[in-house]
Amino acid sequence: MTNMKYIRYFFLFFMILSSTISLANRKKKNIIAKPKTQPAVSVNKLYESMLQSTAKVMFIDSVVVDKEQFLQAIPLPSDLGQIKFRPNSSYLLEYQNELDDRKFIADGDTAITLLKTQTATGKSWSLAEKLPGLDNKEYLLQNYPFLASDGITLYFSADGPSSMGGRDIFMTSFDSDKGIWLQPQNYGLPFNSPANDYLLVIDDLDSLGWLVTDRRQPEGKVCVYTFVPTSVRQNFEVDGLSNAMLKSYADIKSIKDTWKFGNRQTAMLRLKNIRTKIRKQQNKNNINFIINDKQIIRSIDDFKSDESRKLYKQLVEIKQIIIEEEHQLQKQRIQYESDSSMREKLYPIIIKEEQLIQKQKLEQIAIEKRIRNIENEYK
16 A cells, blocks of 8 residues: 555656656747847948038049050040059059159059159159158058149049048148148048049049049959049038938949039030040151051151051041940940840940941951052052
8 A cells, every 4th residue: 555655656746747847848949039130231431421521523424444454544635744554563553744854653562552752863763752741551552643733732542541441542732841741631422432443633724534443343344434623622512412312423323413513515525625636646646557577657757658648547537436436335335234224225226336346447457458558569
């Protein structure tokens, strides 16, 4: 009897224990795991702080080119000086003023790059010296210099704590009393962005400027924007724009949206006149036309035949037309890729443009052949 009593107690204890464990397990299964907190997306504080002061700028044109060839897309008049890549370098730039007596060069390597200056001493150049007052710790990888027409305002590109993420355009001025360059200022939006903004060129005489940036571009490509600079910086403070619209202007999402800020037609005419002027200068000074293994034409006067001279002028015009047509074709291709609603309309236009360019290139080859035949047969 006693044994049966213990067995009943043991059985009761076992049942209570099993129920407790089962209840605990059910509660454990019913626990809902809390979602992991996602880290907050970092906001570019410099970009946000400058957004309200975005400059109101009219961008009249743009073209996408290989990064190594963007200088060819900037029709820089000779009275603004020269910009070119330094010898044996595909990324370090130098600027030489229009008097050919002063240079601003980027000197260094991919780790450290400083801006330096040189002055002409007879037929040679002085040793390069660092720009006094320019902090190489605050402004890293200094490059892409351009000196404004006033001779004291310098634009350049750099990375570092004062940029929005990649390279930014900075502006500094020379203090002749102290003999130093003043602390550079970030040139702000829309000229800068979280991407890389490389070069700013301003032609005060023709009231045109060029901005080179890789924002929204694939690796190895940059976009060269042509814009109209303003003597007084204006922003959108009184326009009451939404934040989204303001960012659109700051990021240069659509150059067409900026055409209402000025007279694009007259600006495009000034741009055309600059290109014509440069082309004529190049035609006069930079002829390099091969006739045969023993004869190379260096000047228009080197042609023996008057007919050859006329044909060569036609050749130059056709080459320029091809360049302009290819520029237009590239813009149409970009629009085709980015705007699916326009593809049906753009497709036949692009095909026709490609055929036209091919026809012009065949005409170019025919004229070149005709000139060589005339010169070789001339007596």
